[in-house]
Amino acid sequence: MSEEHNVRSKMTSVELVLGVLAVLSVILLLIPTDLIKFHKTLIASDYDAHLYKDNGLSEIRWLDQEKQLWECVLNDQHITPFCSMQLDIIDEHGKGINLSDYDSMTIWLNYTGEAEHLRVYLRNRNPQYFVLGDITSTKYNVVEVPVSQLKDGLVIDMNNINVADWWLSSHKIPLQLSRPEFEDVVYLEIQTGSQSREGVHQIQLEKVEWQGAWLTQAALYKIIILVWIMFIFAILIYRIVALNIQLKNNQRYQKELISINDFLNLKNKKFEDLAKTDPLTGLHNRLGIRDALYEGLNNWKNQRQPFSFVLIDIDHFKRLNDTYGHDMGDKVLQLTALQLGKNIRRTDFLARWGGEEFILVCPNTTLDEAEVVAEFLRDKIEHMDIDSDHAITASFGVSSMSEPDLKKLFKSADDALYQAKEQGRNRVVTSI
Numbered sequence: 001m002s003e004e005h006n007v008r009s010k011m012t013s014v015e016l017v018l019g020v021l022a023v024l025s026v027i028l029l030l031i032p033t034d035l036i037k038f039h040k041t042l043i044a045s046d047y048d049a050h051l052y053k054d055n056g057l058s059e060i061r062w063l064d065q066e067k068q069l070w071e072c073v074l075n076d077q078h079i080t081p082f083c084s085m086q087l088d089i090i091d092e093h094g095k096g097i098n099l100s101d102y103d104s105m106t107i108w109l110n111y112t113g114e115a116e117h118l119r120v121y122l123r124n125r126n127p128q129y130f131v132l133g134d135i136t137s138t139k140y141n142v143v144e145v146p147v148s149q150l151k152d153g154l155v156i157d158m159n160n161i162n163v164a165d166w167w168l169s170s171h172k173i174p175l176q177l178s179r180p181e182f183e184d185v186v187y188l189e190i191q192t193g194s195q196s197r198e199g200v201h202q203i204q205l206e207k208v209e210w211q212g213a214w215l216t217q218a219a220l221y222k223i224i225i226l227v228w229i230m231f232i233f234a235i236l237i238y239r240i241v242a243l244n245i246q247l248k249n250n251q252r253y254q255k256e257l258i259s260i261n262d263f264l265n266l267k268n269k270k271f272e273d274l275a276k277t278d279p280l281t282g283l284h285n286r287l288g289i290r291d292a293l294y295e296g297l298n299n300w301k302n303q304r305q306p307f308s309f310v311l312i313d314i315d316h317f318k319r320l321n322d323t324y325g326h327d328m329g330d331k332v333l334q335l336t337a338l339q340l341g342k343n344i345r346r347t348d349f350l351a352r353w354g355g356e357e358f359i360l361v362c363p364n365t366t367l368d369e370a371e372v373v374a375e376f377l378r379d380k381i382e383h384m385d386i387d388s389d390h391a392i393t394a395s396f397g398v399s400s401m402s403e404p405d406l407k408k409l410f411k412s413a414d415d416a417l418y419q420a421k422e423q424g425r426n427r428v429v430t431s432i
């Protein structure tokens with residue numbers, strides 16, 4: 001019973017974890033992606049900026065250096081005309097910004113002119129190609145962006161940034177180093193686009209923001225699926241272990257039952273359907289006390305709980321039968337059963353063992369305690385009211401379990417009962 005309760009309470013906790021997991025999964029799936037994002041903002045005016053241009057006739061100048069507003073008058077004479085503003089984003093320790101964990105970049109920029117595109121460079125430093133004193137040896141990670149959307153903030157996926165071909169070839173960069181890198185970005189550069197032609201271009205960079213996610217959506221799905229798989233796996237293992245334990249317990253119970261049936265003289269199949277009640281007295285019959293025997297035996301084995309038997313036998317019952325007839329004998333059996341049943345403890349189990357003999361199974365009871373119980377019952381029988389002048393008494397044999405053997409326990413109670421009869425009946429004898 002307690003085991004069943006155990007399994008049931010464990011199953012309830014499994015269901016609880018299942019519920020919590022389901023709720024968590026739903027929350028994680030519905031969580032706004034902004035909550036799992038982190039940001040880095042760069043205000044352009046907080047950093048030093050430098051202007052430079054091609055070697056041709058293009059002109060470049062600050063219109064308002066404080067606001068970082070600059071102007072480029074592009075001249076086509078040069079083969080690759082350009083104007084550039086280079087923002088120095090190295091910190092006081094000489095380190096650039098690590099943007100490798102960010103997924104996207106948003107740029108706010110004001111532009112006046114005819115160009116349709118501008119170039120944005122994120123120039124990265126890496127000792128594998130960076131040469132001290134040569135700032136062009138920083139890797140030119142570049143993206144060309146449409147100017148029309150820059151004013152309201154243009155979002156650029158970091159995956160769309162590539163390394164400029166001209167830089168790869170002019171610095172003879174090996175293939176394995178040709179991928180974009182953002183671990184140590186030291187310059188942010190805004191440059192006129194490749195298609196920009198002659199004319200005036202006014203540019204003012206306001207700010208740049210990078211966004212990254214603690215977890216990508218794909219990683220989140222993977223984690224949820226993984227947790228569910230692990231949980232299902234854990235349940236499976238738990239079920240297998242629990243079933244194994246249950247199986248072992250059942251096997252033990254079956255084994256125990258066979259030995260108890262043997263003790264009770266019950267032939268398994270034949271008696272399985274028998275009612276557990278003795279029809280004459282209304283008490284348990286032998287089958288009726290089988291569960292009590294199983295529990296008492298196991299409690300003795302597992303917890304060393306004392307376990308006692310009291311055997312009760314009506315004295316000179318044959319004489320009573322012979323003198324007053326069998327019906328009177330039956331009546332005395334019923335009255336004795338009633339008297340015993342009324343006076344036993346609620347924790348004990350009384351059964352008619354057979355004929356005029358009864359057994360009282362006393363779980364969690366020492367020999368001394370069982371002796372007290374027996375003496376109390378003996379007295380109750382001696383003073384029982386019966387409709388005859390024939391005095392009814394009974395003899396009692398008491399024993400307590402000293403080894404896990406029901407037959408031996410019964411035998412010592414029976415021996416004690418025999419002693420009680422020998423010593424003159426109407427008495428309690430305990431086994432030694």
Ligand SMILES: Nc1nc2c(ncn2[C@@H]2O[C@H](COP(=O)(O)OP(=O)(O)OP(=O)(O)O)[C@@H](O)[C@H]2O)c(=O)[nH]1
Nearest residue numbers: 313314315316317318319321326329330355356421
């Ligand atoms: N009326 C009646 N008698 C029964 C029943 N079962 C057994 N008996 C009788 O109980 C008697 C038992 O007699 P014994 O075993 O000699 O024992 P006893 O006469 O009580 O003697 P002691 O036990 O030594 O005091 C027998 O005569 C059985 O026939 C029953 O269900 N009803």
